[in-house]
Amino acid sequence: MKTYHTTILVVEDDLNDQFLIEKAFRAIGVSSPIHVMRDGAEAIAYMCGEGQYADRDKYAYPTFITTDLKMPRVDGFGVLKFLKDNPEWRIIPAVVLSGSCDLDDIKKSYMLGASSYHVKPHKMDELQLQLKILNDYWLTCEVPQVDETGKQLPTDSKGKMGERFSPPPTPDSEPHR
Template sequence: MHKRYLQILVIEDQEADRFMIDRALRRNGLQEEIQFAFSGEEAIAYFEGQGKYADRTLYPFPTIVLTDLKMPHGDGFSVLEYLKSKPESKIIPVLVLSASADRDDVKRSYAMGASCYLRKPADIEELGRILKLFYDFWMECEIPVIDTAGKQVQTSSQGKLGERFGPVE
């Protein structure tokens, strides 16, 4: 197993939930800095590098996103819609972490491109268990390599599909 660097952006409007998420990830081995946005609107400003987020050394483009659904000023659905509509960000795994058990929310999240939908428990120990699974899983997964500005890093085989498989006869 090789360790990789995860740049996590958590989009959550509730301060207590942000604290619990940060604490649960730290308890389970995350050493990288976690960035937080407090609404969908702020998250989109982060993705676009607007205002204070223009400094990509302080606010690098995330390699993975955790978002709540129900937030004022741009909900999690607006985040999914934005990310999945842009070629440079549609490759980023987006995990919905929501207290909502509404089946329509789950269905809509997946239909809009969410990588998974996790129910947010009220208990910090249970949240810790869920986020440990999340962290361990994504540390093992291969995810697209992007630079700090969110641009996909060119690979040696990119654009060579026909060369790798040869002509179809």
């Protein structure tokens, strides 16, 4: 059963691109909260719940992230590295939306765990189409359960595949034949 508590985190330093990305999401019918961060440092503070972002009712955990690459303080690579280095964040879809079509940027983004890499289109209708395809795709995916703030709920692997990693049975616990 799919239950979505979607919050989108947009990491973008260019004010025009911030406006256009948010406008494009709204134009394709996304009504979920969209929080825009000016750079990677602010995005990481948001994800960690630091300062003003400690209020998870107002600043819910993101369930989808778009990040630019070239930004001041902490760039998009820093955001991807943070996500990759922190298991609780590693599963959040993180899409690079950059003006760069440099092959090294693309490769490094995927090496750091980007879910996909897209060059920002120059036309609004192309941006809307790009974001609609991404949004529709992620809405069809199964996702871990989250609470109303978007925080992941713990799971129990007992009786599932994880059980095979349990310690071997002792002679006393083996079934009688």
